[in-house]
Amino acid sequence: MNNIIRTVCLSLSLLASANLVSAKELLDKVAVIVDQGVILESEITDLVESVKANALAQGQTLPSERALRTQATERLILESLQSQMAEKMGIQVSDPQLDQTIERIAQGEGANVAQLRRELAAQGIAYEVYREQIRKELITGEVRRANVRRRVYISPQEVTNLIGLIEEQGNAQAEYRLGHILVGIPGGATEDEVSAARQRADRIIELLNTGSDFAKMAIGSSSGAEALDGGDMGWKNINSMPTLFAEAVQSKKKDELVGPIRSGAGFHILKVLDTRGVELVEVEEVNARHILVPPSIILSDAKAEELLLKFREDLISGEADFAELAKEHSEDPGSALKGGELGWADPEMYVPEFKNALAALEKDEYSMPVRSEHGWHLIQLIDRRVQDATEKRKEDRAYQLLYNRKFQEETDTWLREMRNQAYIEVLDS
Incomplete structure (x- = not known):
């Protein structure tokens, strides 16, 4: 998610610049045919002008108009191909997930959503346009993960070798x-x-x-x-x-x-x-358990929250057992059979809403229902500990570093392959 937020922040800058484009009335036309979609001349022009305005604001020099247009067209081609794939895969981002992402972006800037909206308005950016840009970034990220993740293979020997290298490098x-x-x-x-x-x-x-x-x-x-x-x-x-x-x-x-x-x-x-x-410093680890209830066609968002509130009341009164509730009702297949237990982990691995709820809990305390991109969670903190890097942590870290490296390499390869296999026709200007 950090990578998505970084991209969104850059998009904010580009969107702000796009609103500085001259208000000339031009007859729009199709500039590029991309499989089942098209790129309009206005889209290329807007992106080029965005880059220009952003470069001007940063005191950065730019190459020729032709080079800028070529780069802008290539970016839009890749975006179009990924958007079309998202439609085929049925990937969508719900409004609650979108609102949570915007809230995290605002918090990352040391502000709240109301302040973010005022800042956008000051830059001439419509809030709804901004929301849809973020939705697009989230969908693109999910398309990439869905298509690239299965291409990444990491052998146990690679993990072992990297652990050795990290240990040699010291702290x-x-x-x-x-x-x-x-x-x-x-x-x-x-x-x-x-x-x-x-x-x-x-x-x-x-x-x-x-x-x-x-x-x-x-x-x-x-x-x-x-x-x-x-x-x-x-x-x-x-x-x-x-x-x-x-x-x-x-x-x-x-x-x-x-x-x-x-x-x-x-x-x-x-x-x-x-x-x-x-x-590197010592890390506090947490052991927690949760019950995950995502909204569905037959269970509304409000009903899912209400169900977990009832579970919480029953747990506090002693009328229910957490493990039994998790096994029967939790939709997290990785933890449900373990009574909801997640095991010892660095809280940074969890989505922000889950992590923040854990940070506010005392040992054995139950959270109020917490909404994340996965659904509604009822969380209990089992215990905390301050831990040096254990062998398992070294393995997890090495695996994640290798995954990040290979994911980026495979993403570049996947984008090139998709680009090469697509029908693309650049129409005469």
């Missing part, structure tokens, strides 16, 4: 904020095409070494997913970035350039935009 972990430019190579490229791509990558390195702006070069030349963001990949732990990048940037200093690095996608050029160290 201080380096993080890098990377800039990324990809000079892409088409599938089945000839030797001449590969050579030409290498020459373009070398020329970019040469220009960067002589003072050219990295963000401008990324927007104008990169085939990477972060091109319109100036190539900024954000902060990444050495163990969560793509393997090729991890091996290349270790021990590199701020502002150093790395590359070109060859992969199946093309030639990568990296810039270390910044570095920072991370100190």
